[in-house]
Amino acid sequence: FYDDLERLRDAFAAIGLGGLLIMAVLSLLVTRLIARPIHALATSARRIGEGDLATPIDAPRRIDELRVLGLAIEQMRSALEARERELQLMLGGIAHEVRNPLGGIELFSGLLHEELEAGDERRAYVEKIQKELGHLAKLVEEFLDYAREREPELADVELHEIFLELAQIEGPDAKARGVTIALAAEAEAVVRADASLLRRALLNL
Secondary structure, three states: OHHHHHHHHHHHHHHHHHHHHHHHHHHHHHHHHHHHHHHHHHHHHHHHHOOOOOOOOOOOOOOHHHHHHHHHHHHHHHHHHHHHHHHHHHHHHHHHHHHHHHHHHHHHHHHHHHHOOOOOHHHHHHHHHHHHHHHHHHHHHHHHHHHOOOOOOOEEEEHHHHHHHHHHHHHHHHHHOOOOOOOOOOOOOEEEEOHHHHHHHHHHO
């Protein structure tokens, strides 16, 4: 009787070991056939979310459902890339159209500035107009840079100077809306940035 129990125990042990081996093999197959393609698709989706629209998506070939998902992500990437190019072309065209009348305004404001005497308060108004025209010209260049995918030009930037300039620009509009813009005491805060892009970002905020 005990011999039969021992043989039965050995048989169950063999079956258990065989089952564990089969489970290990199946887990490896699942990892290779499903988990890896899903991880690759997730990585591709994350890359698209970070702005990389140029790298094509390699759709899985073995599992139909994952292949359909991969092809859908690739179609989305292609559509976003095409839309990005259209947006760049549109902004480039708008920038070129704005640049021409902007140049004429700069020319006539310069002539008006020369005709006004140094003590005339209207001369200060013209100078403010010229300053804002300079900002508009930079904005047009930024649109063109975006269309050309320009890399930021990093340099040491004094934050207080940018804050002071923005406060002067936005001060009248803020006052009209009942908002007071106050700057803290001047501090020597220097950051490494593209001054034009940083100024535009802060102005938008």
